[in-house]
Amino acid sequence: MNDMKPQKEGPDDSAAIAQLPNGPVGAAILSAGIGSCALGLLAVMGDGSKAVAHWMTFYLPTGPLSGVTSTAILVWLISWAFLARRWRTKTVAIAKVNTVAFVLLALSLLLTFPPFADRLLGK
Amino acid sequence: MEITVRALASEIHGMLFGGFFLMAIFGVVVELFRSAHVEEPSKLTPRGYSLERLYLIVTAGLGWVAVLLGAYIVYPWYRAIPPAGVTNLAGYPQHLLMSSPLTTGWHGLGMEWKEHISWLAPIAMTMVAYVLTKHRLAMKKYPQIRTAVLVFALVALVSASVAGFFGAMIDSNAPVKGGTTIHLVRGNL
Numbered sequence: 538m539n540d541m542k543p544q545k546e547g548p549d550d551s552a553a554i555a556q557l558p559n560g561p562v563g564a565a566i567l568s569a570g571i572g573s574c575a576l577g578l579l580a581v582m583g584d585g586s587k588a589v590a591h592w593m594t595f596y597l598p599t600g601p602l603s604g605v606t607s608t609a610i611l612v613w614l615i616s617w618a619f620l621a622r623r624w625r626t627k628t629v630a631i632a633k634v635n636t637v638a639f640v641l642l643a644l645s646l647l648l649t650f651p652p653f654a655d656r657l658l659g660k
Numbered sequence: 661m662e663i664t665v666r667a668l669a670s671e672i673h674g675m676l677f678g679g680f681f682l683m684a685i686f687g688v689v690v691e692l693f694r695s696a697h698v699e700e701p702s703k704l705t706p707r708g709y710s711l712e713r714l715y716l717i718v719t720a721g722l723g724w725v726a727v728l729l730g731a732y733i734v735y736p737w738y739r740a741i742p743p744a745g746v747t748n749l750a751g752y753p754q755h756l757l758m759s760s761p762l763t764t765g766w767h768g769l770g771m772e773w774k775e776h777i778s779w780l781a782p783i784a785m786t787m788v789a790y791v792l793t794k795h796r797l798a799m800k801k802y803p804q805i806r807t808a809v810l811v812f813a814l815v816a817l818v819s820a821s822v823a824g825f826f827g828a829m830i831d832s833n834a835p836v837k838g839g840t841t842i843h844l845v846r847g848n849l
């Protein structure tokens with residue numbers, strides 16, 4: 538929010554900024570998109586297949602929602618850890634990372650919208 | 661004045677954690693817009709930064725508690741299956757909603773949408789909180805990061821709003837209630 542974090546602020550602030558890699562941030566952004574999209578995909582799969590719904594029932598009182606959300610969170614965290622490790626000291630094409638993340642996020646919004654999911658499943 | 665345990669848990673899920681989460685996301689979105697249009701970025705004191713960090717962490721935490729409480733405590737009561745022969749569906753909200761064509765949409769669209777989209781909000785806000793607390797200097801060098809943070813925060817706001825709206829509407833049509841009754845205040849006639 539306020540940009541001037543005093544973390545490394547001072548006379549050397551601009552030098553510190555110049556050397557900053559964006560990899561760790563890119564990893565956080567892209568993995569959030571991946572996790573969100575995984576949630577949408579799993580929700581549709583659970584809705585469309587009784588077998589998937591059965592596999593996704595990790596906790597019976599909650600039903601398939603328990604597995605859909607837990608698996609999506611796992612996908613998100615694992616992809617975050619993987620990308621963060623890979624991009625820890627790298628500078629990535631953040632505009633491209635954003636574009637992919639936004640597409641995944643838009644897909645997740647579509648896939649979690651029941652009329653769209655129903656149409657996709659031919660219901 | 662009394663309330664059942666299930667109704668209390670439902671209120672804590674929706675009004676306390678969900679409501680505060682929604683308000684807190686709105687605060688983050690407003691601040692992101694404001695800070696994108698300042699001529700001279702403001703500098704906080706170290707305590708100010710600590711409080712801001714705490715605000716962001718609490719915001720994400722509220723979201724996670726809201727969805728977990730909803731999915732694992734309230735939702736099982738909502739989707740409970742009535743035993744054979746039961747005609748009073750008051751304790752079985754999903755079945756009560758689906759028993760009338762006038763209310764079935766609150767489940768078919770409302771709950772089906774809410775139960776999934778609500779999870780996007782804490783995922784997005786965790787990313788937003790992480791970037792704003794750990795990598796805010798990077799936003800100065802890479803303006804695209806601010807764009808990503810703002811987009812995810814807006815999606816979190818929309819997701820939490822959808823969940824909040826349908827949660828309130830579903831609860832007004834078929835409230836989750838039952839369990840032990842807690843007597844809060846005994847009124848005088």
